[in-house]
Amino acid sequence: xxxxxxxxxxxxxxxxxxxxxxxxxxxxxxxxxxxxxxxxxxxxxxxxxxxxxxxxxxxxxxxxxxxxxxxxxxxxxxxxxxxxxxxxxxxxxxxxxxxxxxxxxxxxxxxxxxxxxxxxxxxxxxxxxxxxxxxxxxxxxxxxxxxxxxxxxxxxxxxxxxxxxxxxxxxxxxxxxxxxxxxxxxxxxxxxxxxxxxxxxxxxxxxxxxxxxxxxxxxxxxxxxxxxxxxxxxxxxxxxxxxxxxxxxxxxxxxxxxxxxxxxxxxxxxxxxxxxxxxxxxxxxxxx
Amino acid sequence: xxxxxxxxxxxxxxxxxxxxxxxxxxxxxxxxxxxxxxxxxxxxxxxxxxxxxxxxxxxxxxxxxxxxxxxxxxxxxxxxxxxxxxxxxxxxxxxxxxxxxxxxxxxxxxxxxxxxxxxxxxxxxxxxxxxxxxxxxxxxxxxxxxxxxxxxxxxxxxxxxxxxxxxxxxxxxxxxxxxxxxxxxxxxxxxxxxxxxxxxxxxxxxxxxxxxxxxxxxxxxxxxxxxxxxxxxxxxxxxxxxxxxxxxxxxxxxxxxxxxxxxxxxxxxxxxxxxxxxxxxxxxxxxxxxxxxxxxxxxxxxxxxxxxxxxxxxxxxxxxxxxxxxxxxxxxxxxxxxxxx
Numbered sequence: 001x002x003x004x005x006x007x008x009x010x011x012x013x014x015x016x017x018x019x020x021x022x023x024x025x026x027x028x029x030x031x032x033x034x035x036x037x038x039x040x041x042x043x044x045x046x047x048x049x050x051x052x053x054x055x056x057x058x059x060x061x062x063x064x065x066x067x068x069x070x071x072x073x074x075x076x077x078x079x080x081x082x083x084x085x086x087x088x089x090x091x092x093x094x095x096x097x098x099x100x101x102x103x104x105x106x107x108x109x110x111x112x113x114x115x116x117x118x119x120x121x122x123x124x125x126x127x128x129x130x131x132x133x134x135x136x137x138x139x140x141x142x143x144x145x146x147x148x149x150x151x152x153x154x155x156x157x158x159x160x161x162x163x164x165x166x167x168x169x170x171x172x173x174x175x176x177x178x179x180x181x182x183x184x185x186x187x188x189x190x191x192x193x194x195x196x197x198x199x200x201x202x203x204x205x206x207x208x209x210x211x212x213x214x215x216x217x218x219x220x221x222x223x224x225x226x227x228x229x230x231x232x233x234x235x236x237x238x239x240x241x242x243x244x245x246x247x248x249x250x251x252x253x254x255x256x257x258x259x260x261x262x263x264x265x266x267x268x269x270x271x272x273x274x275x276x277x278x279x280x281x282x283x284x285x286x287x288x
Numbered sequence: 289x290x291x292x293x294x295x296x297x298x299x300x301x302x303x304x305x306x307x308x309x310x311x312x313x314x315x316x317x318x319x320x321x322x323x324x325x326x327x328x329x330x331x332x333x334x335x336x337x338x339x340x341x342x343x344x345x346x347x348x349x350x351x352x353x354x355x356x357x358x359x360x361x362x363x364x365x366x367x368x369x370x371x372x373x374x375x376x377x378x379x380x381x382x383x384x385x386x387x388x389x390x391x392x393x394x395x396x397x398x399x400x401x402x403x404x405x406x407x408x409x410x411x412x413x414x415x416x417x418x419x420x421x422x423x424x425x426x427x428x429x430x431x432x433x434x435x436x437x438x439x440x441x442x443x444x445x446x447x448x449x450x451x452x453x454x455x456x457x458x459x460x461x462x463x464x465x466x467x468x469x470x471x472x473x474x475x476x477x478x479x480x481x482x483x484x485x486x487x488x489x490x491x492x493x494x495x496x497x498x499x500x501x502x503x504x505x506x507x508x509x510x511x512x513x514x515x516x517x518x519x520x521x522x523x524x525x526x527x528x529x530x531x532x533x534x535x536x537x538x539x540x541x542x543x544x545x546x547x548x549x550x551x552x553x554x555x556x557x558x559x560x561x562x563x564x565x566x567x568x569x570x571x572x573x574x575x576x577x578x579x580x581x582x583x584x585x586x587x588x589x590x591x592x593x594x595x596x597x598x599x600x601x602x603x604x605x606x607x608x609x610x611x612x613x614x615x616x617x618x619x620x621x622x623x624x625x626x627x628x629x
Binding site: 022023024025026066067068069070250251252254255257258259260261262263264266267272 | 357358360365367393394396397398399400401402536537538539540541542544549551553555558560565566567568584587588591592595596
């Protein structure tokens, strides 16, 4: 708990650039460098990193397309590993559809980095289990890369990653790369599919099968609400201390800075108090 | 630094007229259809100074129902901004307290530049309430009927004259250069003010202590079934959130000028009582149940505001009491909770 919210510094590029007027809602326009189609409805958009922009795993951006609107998108790249800012975007609504239409050379607006970050220092020297569901892999990818380049600082790392079907498995190259670096990776899909030779089943069925000592290990989780809820509960029932269980949440947001009220949940703003939360913080709320 | 002065009622319109030379003067005026609303004053004598305590509030002038944030076009963006200087005359103590709460909320680590810009240019001349409405309950919250601090200028009606209390730099700015119409108060003036104060306090019909309500909720004495009961009476009209001088939620929408690539990004009031408020793209819906939404509104005002700023997110203005068709306003619900075992 103690180190989660204080030990981060970031240069808020939006405010810095508009320093004098301090425009809270003014996006900075950045150029799209590359667009990678990952699955039929998910694209990885790489944008230039503005000068002085610095971020940590777990933080997000308010991404904006004039005429369509703004949406909160987690940063899936890692500072020091990737030169660009990478955003993994699934086409689900108005803004994300507009983002999917962007081509290299195009412009998008960003505000941020916003929100807190993963309190990864709590797991120094310890084993870490990552549990991801669907596009929930995107924010965790930033942390996985962060941990793997500092391999000596942490213990073993393992991941359980669940997708709906074989065609929806994201970041295949990264998964291979992580496995090559010694990470124990379990990829699973919800239902049997032709040609799929790996695991089938929900991520919860694979908890405890990694070489991660549950009582001392740490877990970082992201995925659909129901998955987060069940994984946190199961890990805690298996004996993982609740303070070792960390997740990151998503919500409908209009501002990203604690003003619009949409992400408000049990006295907390997911945008400014989160998006990363430890299990004890969420347990109080009825939603988890 | 506070200072007290006395202004004869005969001089009030002169003073306001002079202030209007420097700023847009906003006051309670009777509209053509008979309602009293805050709007720009053309004729000083049209001001309805003895208007009922809970008019549509001044929120509109600091946090407009629809505010243009950015104009965008292929050439770039432009921020219209609002630098209009305003003097708002006639708001009541509860609303002055509400502005204080809004300042806390929109300030802080992330300062809302749109609000702050308007706030910086807005001056208040408030009236200490000597005729509270039957729906008012500021007295139980300390947000009225008379304020000790937080105002720019507070007037107290003493019959033929006003006690004028100056409580801020903005207040001092408004009396500067008018020494000839203000005089120092005498003992009789203070006596009359004291009497007005007492008489006002005796007129309150509602006595509600939100602290008791808060303690009951914290002690877990309010089951979810209570909130389900409250929610079953909610029409989801949003009247409470729109009328509330403390509610701050907004939506941001991009309005496109036809099919063109230009348009306006604006923010409009939003309310947590609406079904789609928390709905995410992809149809994920955290507060889908109406009971969760009404509870959220009450919990925000009764629990989380005190947790975050030490003050309730309610100033007892009673507007939700007047507006709510389902009779599940703050006063009614708080009253029921206070009596509940």
